Amino acid sequence: MRAAVRTKRPRRPPPAAATAQLASSSRPKLEKAQVPLTLPLKSFKLRLANGPPLAPTPKAFKSYAETCATLLRLCRATATSHAAPASSSSSSDRLPLALSLHAHTVRSGVAADRSVASHLLTTYAAFARAAERDRAFGDCVAADAACSFTYDFMVSEHVKAGDIASARRLFDGMPERSVVSYTTMVDALMKRGRVAEAVELYEQCPSGSVAFFTATISGFVRNELHHNALAVFRKMVSCRVRPNGITFVCMIKACVGAGEFGLAMSIVGLAIKSNFFESSIEVQNSLITLHLRMGDADAARKVFDEMDVKDVVSWTALLDVYSESGDLDGARRVLDAMPERNEVSWGTLIARHEQRGNAAEAVKLYSQMLADGCRPNISCFSSVLSACASLEDLRGGARIHARSLKMGSSTNVFVSSSLIDMYCKCNKCRDAQTIFDTLPQKNIVCWNSLVSGYSYNGKMVEAMYLFKKMPARNLASWNTIISGYAQNRQFVDALKSFNAMLASGQVPGEITFSSVLLACANLCSLVTGKMAHAKTIKLGIEESIFIGTALSDMYAKSGDLQSSKRMFYQMPERNDVTWTAMIQGLAENGFAEESIILFEDMMATGMKPNEHTFLALLFACSHGGLVEQAMHYFEKMQAWGISPKEKHYTCMVDVLARAGRLAEAEALLMKTPSKSEANSWAALLSACNTYRNEEIAERAAKRLHELEKDNTAGYVLLSNMYASCGRWKDAARIRVLMKGTTLKKDGGCSWVQVRGQYHAFFSWEAKHPLSMEINEILDLLMWESSLDFVSSVDYQCGQP
Numbered sequence: 051m052r053a054a055v056r057t058k059r060p061r062r063p064p065p066a067a068a069t070a071q072l073a074s075s076s077r078p079k080l081e082k083a084q085v086p087l088t089l090p091l092k093s094f095k096l097r098l099a100n101g102p103p104l105a106p107t108p109k110a111f112k113s114y115a116e117t118c119a120t121l122l123r124l125c126r127a128t129a130t131s132h133a134a135p136a137s138s139s140s141s142s143d144r145l146p147l148a149l150s151l152h153a154h155t156v157r158s159g160v161a162a163d164r165s166v167a168s169h170l171l172t173t174y175a176a177f178a179r180a181a182e183r184d185r186a187f188g189d190c191v192a193a194d195a196a197c198s199f200t201y202d203f204m205v206s207e208h209v210k211a212g213d214i215a216s217a218r219r220l221f222d223g224m225p226e227r228s229v230v231s232y233t234t235m236v237d238a239l240m241k242r243g244r245v246a247e248a249v250e251l252y253e254q255c256p257s258g259s260v261a262f263f264t265a266t267i268s269g270f271v272r273n274e275l276h277h278n279a280l281a282v283f284r285k286m287v288s289c290r291v292r293p294n295g296i297t298f299v300c301m302i303k304a305c306v307g308a309g310e311f312g313l314a315m316s317i318v319g320l321a322i323k324s325n326f327f328e329s330s331i332e333v334q335n336s337l338i339t340l341h342l343r344m345g346d347a348d349a350a351r352k353v354f355d356e357m358d359v360k361d362v363v364s365w366t367a368l369l370d371v372y373s374e375s376g377d378l379d380g381a382r383r384v385l386d387a388m389p390e391r392n393e394v395s396w397g398t399l400i401a402r403h404e405q406r407g408n409a410a411e412a413v414k415l416y417s418q419m420l421a422d423g424c425r426p427n428i429s430c431f432s433s434v435l436s437a438c439a440s441l442e443d444l445r446g447g448a449r450i451h452a453r454s455l456k457m458g459s460s461t462n463v464f465v466s467s468s469l470i471d472m473y474c475k476c477n478k479c480r481d482a483q484t485i486f487d488t489l490p491q492k493n494i495v496c497w498n499s500l501v502s503g504y505s506y507n508g509k510m511v512e513a514m515y516l517f518k519k520m521p522a523r524n525l526a527s528w529n530t531i532i533s534g535y536a537q538n539r540q541f542v543d544a545l546k547s548f549n550a551m552l553a554s555g556q557v558p559g560e561i562t563f564s565s566v567l568l569a570c571a572n573l574c575s576l577v578t579g580k581m582a583h584a585k586t587i588k589l590g591i592e593e594s595i596f597i598g599t600a601l602s603d604m605y606a607k608s609g610d611l612q613s614s615k616r617m618f619y620q621m622p623e624r625n626d627v628t629w630t631a632m633i634q635g636l637a638e639n640g641f642a643e644e645s646i647i648l649f650e651d652m653m654a655t656g657m658k659p660n661e662h663t664f665l666a667l668l669f670a671c672s673h674g675g676l677v678e679q680a681m682h683y684f685e686k687m688q689a690w691g692i693s694p695k696e697k698h699y700t701c702m703v704d705v706l707a708r709a710g711r712l713a714e715a716e717a718l719l720m721k722t723p724s725k726s727e728a729n730s731w732a733a734l735l736s737a738c739n740t741y742r743n744e745e746i747a748e749r750a751a752k753r754l755h756e757l758e759k760d761n762t763a764g765y766v767l768l769s770n771m772y773a774s775c776g777r778w779k780d781a782a783r784i785r786v787l788m789k790g791t792t793l794k795k796d797g798g799c800s801w802v803q804v805r806g807q808y809h810a811f812f813s814w815e816a817k818h819p820l821s822m823e824i825n826e827i828l829d830l831l832m833w834e835s836s837l838d839f840v841s842s843v844d845y846q847c848g849q850p
Contacts, residue, residue: 202230209238229255233262240269252282258289264297271300276307293320295330302336306343314340331359338367347371362388366395373402378411391422397430404437412437413446426453428462435468444476461490467499474503479512498526505534510543525559533565541569545578558585560596567600571607579604595621599628606635626660634666642674661692668701672708680705700730707737712746 209217221227221235232255239248252266263286270279283301286293293301298321305314318340321333334357341350350371357364365388372381381399388395396419403412416434419426426434431454438447451469454460460469466489473482486492486500497520504513517523517531528551535544548566551558558566563586570579583601586592592601598621605614618624618632629652636645649667652659664687671680684702687694694702699718706715715734738747 202228202234205231206234209234214238214242229257229259229262233259233265236262237265237269240265240272243273245269245273245275258286258291260286260291260294260297263289263291264294264300267297267300267304271304271307274307276304279304280308280310280313292324295321295326295333298324298326298330299332299336302333302340306340311340311344331357331361331364335361335363335367338364338371342367342371342374347374362390362392362395365390366392366398369395370398370402373398376406378402378406378408391424393419393424393427393430396422396424397427397433400430400437401433404433404440407440409437409440413441413443416450425457426459428459428464431459431462431465432468435465435472439468439472439475442476444473444478447472447476460485463489463491463493463496467495470496470499470503474500474506477507479503479507479509494520494522494524494527497521498530501527502530502534505530505537508538510534510538510540523554523556525556525562528554528556529559529561529565532562536565536568539572541573544569545573545575557589560591560594563591563597564600567597567604571600571604574608576605576608576610579608593622595623595625595628599625599631602628603631603635606632606639609639611635611639611641624657626657626663629657630660630663630666633663633670637666637670637673640673642670642676645670646676646679659690659692661687661695661698664692665697665701668698668705672701672705675709677705677709677711696730700733703730704733704737707734710737710741712737712741712743716746716749 205217205221217235217238221231224231232251236248236251239245239251248266248269255262263282266282267279267286270276270282279300283293283297283304286297298317301317302314305311305317318333318337321330326333334353338350338353341347341353351368354360354364354368354371365384369381369384369388372378372384378399381402385391385395385399396415400412400415400419403409403415412434416426416430416437419430431450435447435450438444438450447469451460451472454465454469459465466485469485470482473479473485482500482503486496489496497516501513501516501520504510504516513531513534517527520527528547532544532547532551535541535547544565548558548562548569551562563582566582567579570576570582579601582604583592586594586597586601591597598617602614602617602621605611605617614632614635618628621628629648633645633648633652636642636648646667649659649663652663664683667683668680671677671683680702684694684698687698703715703719706712706718712734715737719730719734734746737743
């Protein structure tokens with residue numbers, strides 16, 4: 051009875067019911083961010099004011115934990131949202147609420163729930179609170195040590211932070227590794243070039259998903275191991291894992307890199323069959339690139355025209371279509387028509403102009419890109435710096451260097467290599483050395499750039515010193531030092547470096563043999579040239595157009611014209627350089643008329659001559675005394691759009707001077723459109739010496755002295771001319787004048803090859819280490835020859 055009359059106290063409704071209803075009703079809307087985020091949070095704050103539920107049932111406890119997890123997810127969504135509604139507070143205001151929620155879950159015992167612990171982990175990660183995130187990870191492990199999601203998430207977090215070592219330690223300590231963790235680690239290791247470790251994990255993974263196989267394929271493509279990517283794709287197909295759009299994009303790139311164009315078209319067919327071609331713009335963009343690499347620009351343009359949706363990558367691929375075909379004007383029209391341009395679009399066009407020798411246009415495009423508001427990337431910096439190096443534009447290169455420093459790109463090895471090359475081309479080797487010394491990491495490209503820069507400036511001692519200090523050398527390193535010696539006319543050292551290269555086990559390439567054969571040609575070393583020819587046959591590169599041209603030139607300069615002709619006519623393909631080398635070879639060996647005939651044959655094939663071709667032709671006319679033909683071809687240069695340069699005028703002056711037409715030669719020099727080179731006046735002065743024309747000789751000597759005050763050729767030629775005319779006082783005066791200016795005539799030099807070694811001899815100098823022994827043998831020979839002469843005279847006089 052007492053129970054019946056007791057006043058009925060209103061009970062507080064269980065919080066689980068209301069909050070669970072709130073969470074269940076608002077969860078879909080919260081995920082889509084369609085409801086103001088403050089409403090469920092205010093409701094939960096009211097529930098917190100009443101405290102946690104009293105003696106909740108397991109079902110109520112689970113419902114309450116789900117509510118806390120929902121609100122933590124709400125805080126995390128606010129932190130990661132890039133466009134929060136105007137009515138909601140900023141994401142920074144949500145951190146204190148998340149901390150309060152965490153404290154409440156600990157006080158109420160809900161933090162032990164696996165779902166709540168996982169949401170605490172992801173929430174702190176979203177707010178970039180590493181210390182709280184790591185403590186939440188410990189709580190997750192305590193709640194469920196075998197939870198793979200927790201480990202997968204933490205491995206991914208360490209990878210995002212760039213801490214691969216911590217990610218690997220956590221991965222190795224996992225109680226059970228999932229395919230998600232394998233995918234994360236393989237992708238991270240591949241992106242950092244640690245291919246061997248990535249392959250080891252790839253082989254350890256017991257099963258694979260589409261993401262796992264795609265990450266491995268993408269990693270191999272990124273590291274240019276295209277055939278390995280093809281092998282992974284075959285395994286993926288054999289495991290009956292269906293590829294996605296990203297897989298098809300990576301595989302098309304792998305096929306292009308491996309040269310497997312037939313397989314690439316098969317993969318495109320598979321993409322069409324899987325309905326990824328129409329729905330994936332990335333696959334369509336890859337098909338454009340594929341057709342471009344196959345040389346089918348029309349098919350690439352057709353794919354672009356048939357695309358319903360085009361992004362900036364599509365337009366950039368079309369721009370590359372025009373650039374690859376050589377239509378840079380069309381590529382510029384595409385760039386102007388693009389609705390959106392990025393640094394890749396600009397960089398592609400800048401790189402193409404630089405590669406085709408349009409350095410000034412490349413620099414101009416770079417300025418326009420900056421005006422368009424685009425930030426240069428690594429590739430763009432490298433291309434425009436190479437253009438400044440070609441132009442020897444130190445001021446422009448320094449400005450680009452300053453911008454790369456401001457953007458933090460100057461320490462990149464590719465940008466640094468271009469900077470080193472630019473400063474060396476501008477004769478600033480000390481600045482290039484400073485950049486090289488301050489690099490935190492130096493790869494072989496940086497070493498090669500600096501060695502090449504010193505070689506370009508004729509500083510072969512410094513270049514060889516750096517070459518010896520290189521931690522590793524590749525084919526480009528050896529090519530740099532060998533070509534450096536050849537370009538600086540140190541041909542003996544070039545051949546010595548080539549022998550050292552062979553001794554090191556490095557296999558030479560086409561560029562190597564081009565420099566070696568150039569050295570053999572200038573040394574007239576036919577034996578060494580034949581040995582180099584034999585090596586090209588052994589390596590299977592004899593039919594290369596570069597090797598064939600170099601061999602033909604070497605044989606012609608060594609006097610073996612028959613072998614030179616045989617190499618020329620056996621070549622499967624010839625370019626303008628090949629024809630020019632053969633024309634020059636015939637001219638140097640005295641076959642001027644045959645050289646002209648070969649030039650006419652070149653014209654008949656439709657090959658366009660260049661300025662060097664006409665120079666070789668004029669040289670042939672000069673040495674053959676063909677004045678009228680030389681005048682004809684000199685005038686014909688204009689018809690081909692080639693403006694005569696200083697060397698062409700020098701050749702024409704030599705043609706006229708050799709024929710005794712000194713007045714015409716002088717008149718031609720006086721009306722040259724540009725400043726004549728000293729060699730032209732030296733040729734005229736030499737001819738005046740031959741024909742004893744004192745009046746023109748004095749004017750030529752005066753002009754030669756104005757052009758090159760340190761040139762001794764004018765003094766020597768004028769002195770010899772006076773001596774030949776009997777004007778000994780004038781000859782002596784010129785000699786005295788030459789001595790008064792402290793000028794000295796360069797001594798003559800000759801060399802001879804004995805048992806594979808070259809011995810150089812200079813006039814009036816005993817630089818050879820065996821000079822004394824050689825002079826003794828020479829005196830002995832002269833004494834024996836004098837005895838023979840006396841004996842022959844006595845015999846002719848009838849004396850015994």
